[in-house]
Amino acid sequence: MLCEAEDLLKKAVTLADTVDILIIGGGIVGLTTALSLRQAGLGVTLLERGRCGREASWAGAGIIAPPDPTREDPLFHIHTASIERYPALCAELQELSGVDTEYAPCGAVDLLTTEQARLTAERNVEAAADQRTPAGEPILEMVSAERALSLEPKLAGDAPAYQLCRRTAVARNPRLLEALRLSCEKVGVVIREGTAVVAFLMAGDRLTGVRTTDGDHHANHTVLCAGAWSSQWAPPALAEMMPVHPVKGQIVLVRTDKAPISRVINMEGAYLVPRRDGHVLIGSTVEPEAGFDKRNTPKGVNTLITHALRMVPCLADAPIETMWAGLRPNSPDGQPFLGPVPGFDGLLAATAHFRSGLTTxxxxxEIIRDLVLTGDCAFDILWCKPGRSFGCQVHADAQ
Ligand SMILES: Cc1cc2nc3c(=O)[nH]c(=O)nc-3n(C[C@H](O)[C@H](O)[C@H](O)COP(=O)(O)OP(=O)(O)OC[C@H]3O[C@@H](n4cnc5c(N)ncnc54)[C@H](O)[C@@H]3O)c2cc1C
Incomplete structure (x- = not known):
């Protein structure tokens, strides 16, 4: 009799504690998703094992880059819609949180040092020929060395060809993450930091909640946004369906009185990003073989600095302020995992955004919000379906 009463009590407590949405992971994906779902009127609890916005989303360069215009998959449209959403999002976050994300539609100059890079750039210019800025200018354009130097006088100026991209923007991602966290709190998202998810709670095929280092949490829907760790503690069936692995990226930060560049500069996979206060970010390496190791290495740092000085030689005298590395979450085909997870009713995935998670x-x-609210969304997300087969390797944009 006593046992029965205890069981009933337990059940009642569990039901009362059930929230609409649990979000696992407080990076850019978890925080933007939490904000969007809460603004739609749902009760949202976000579980973060450390502190919000301190992993890949903090480590990234903050480039909001347009997708490769020759892409034909549906992610092209998700990516494009996302960069168009950025100015309004940053304005809204500033209003909610008081934090300036330093969003700036600064553009980018690509230094094309090989024949292959020039051919690719020309093909991209052609593919984007009908895309214009609000002022009517082409978003991509091949420019002469003279024009490149008139835009960015501190460039070395010895590249054989140059491309100007007018659609690239930047945001100072640590500030963006802080603005997101504060905005989430302001609208009523419950954020539990220092709470690591260690297991799923299942009732048959239904995910009813999660077990954490701080007790059990129950929800109608759970969204998995745990970045590079998304398949680390998950049940084997899930890890097999959506294998996520880390891809280390190192960055070096130098300080100048006034940044010698005003746009993002790209060359041979390396880039320079100016910050408003004179800092210049030098990024980034791509090291899938490093696993979960986040330490800087002489080889990585040397590569970055060598490229930086070839792009903008006057950086040679800029003091190095700090350096770091982060872990990009990636999938076997380079596409994210987005949407319902087969065999785990109530679970949605939003992870493995690899090099463009800040951008997308x-x-x-918005896609996760619409899936929760209506079971559908405005984009074809079949390509990002958890449980898809990984027959072909498709490319990934950006940083
Ligand atoms: C060097 C570098 C440069 C980059 N530059 C750019 C760029 O310029 N532009 C761009 O668009 N993208 C860039 N990226 C990629 C981008 O940073 C990532 O795609 C994006 O940050 C991924 O966001 P996320 O929220 O999925 O992951 P994360 O930011 O890693 O967040 C995942 C969170 O989940 C938490 N977590 C993990 N396991 C658990 C658990 N068991 N329980 C609770 N919480 C858990 C983690 O602590 C973490 O806070 C860059 C990445 C790197 C490393």
């Missing part, structure tokens, strides 16, 4: 988070959040 706003639209990821």
């Amino acid at each position: 988070a706003p639209m990821t959040a």
